[in-house]
Amino acid sequence: MTAAFFRGKRRRAVAAAGAVTFGLLALSACDKPTPLATVTVGSTTVTSEAACYNDGDAIATKEAPGCLNEEGKAIKASMEDKVRLGVEPKVADEGWTIFINGAPVEPEPNKKTYRSIPASAFFSSGTGGFSEKARVSIVEAKSGKALGIWNFTLERSN
The missing domain is CATH 1.20.5 (Single alpha-helices involved in coiled-coils or other helix-helix interfaces)
Incomplete structure (x- = not known):
C-alpha cells in the first residue's frame, strides 16, 4: 500500500x-505586445497597438509606406472637438510625429506623452474645403527612421 x-x-x-x-x-x-497609442475625443477613447513595430529598431524603409497607409480604429469628432493623442513614455522618449493622410504635420518630433489638436485641423483639405474623414498616424522616429507606426481613422460627425 x-x-x-x-x-x-x-x-x-x-x-x-x-x-x-x-x-x-x-x-x-x-509575441511581446507593442506600446500603445491612444486617441480621445470627448469621452470616447480608442487605443491601438502599432501597425508596424520592430521592438525599438527601425522599420524597413520599404515597409513604412505600407504601414502608414493602413486604416486604423475609427473615432468620430465634430469640427469643434479637441482631439487628444497620447503615447506611452517609451515612445515619447524617442520622439513622435503626427501624420494626417500620410503627410507629417510637425517639423520636429514631440517628446511629450500627450498632445491636443482641434479636430478641424484634421479635416481641412487645404483647398478651403473639408473632408469627411482623415487617416491619422502616430510615427515614432529616431534619426529620421521610423520605429513604430500607429494608425487611426478620424470620422467627421455633424
Missing part, C-alpha cells in the same frame, strides 16, 4: 512538471 502511494505522488509530480514546462513553452511563443 505504501509503494502505490509513492507511485501516485510521483505521477502527479511528473504531470505538474510537464504542465509547467508546457506553460513556459506556450508563453515563449507569444
